[in-house]
Amino acid sequence: MFRKLFSRLRPRLAEPHDPHGLYFYLTCDRCGAPVMIRADKRYDLQRDGEHGGFLLRKEVMDGRCFTPFFITVRLDGRYRIVEQTGDGGSFISWEAYKALTGLEDEAHNTKEV
Ligand SMILES: [Zn+2]
Secondary structure (H helix, E strand, O other), X not given: OHHHHHHHHOOOOOOOOOOOEEEEEEEEOOOOOEEEEEEEOOOOEEEEOOOOEXXXXXXXXXOOOOOOEEEEEEEOOOOOEEXXXXXXXXXXXXXXXXXXXXXXXXXXXXXXO
């Protein structure tokens, strides 16, 4: 009963979000594993004095080959992404992340049963 209602309310898997979180999705360049990153606006961002926005530098590690890599994201004053670079990883969309992890398939299967 609950499951039925749940799947009807959420036909597609929604991207995670919270008031302080910034979410990024990547694949490891070495092994191709998908990784989800959550950065906290309060703790993880540095003021970018030069451009008037914020700068995020974060170490990322996937769960497959465990090779750490770095991402650098430049944001404007409203937390909109201006530039993003991955040194050892590549940025992908939420849709691509879902497809790679099989999250969407699981949700779909649950609905069919
Ligand atoms: Zn990897």
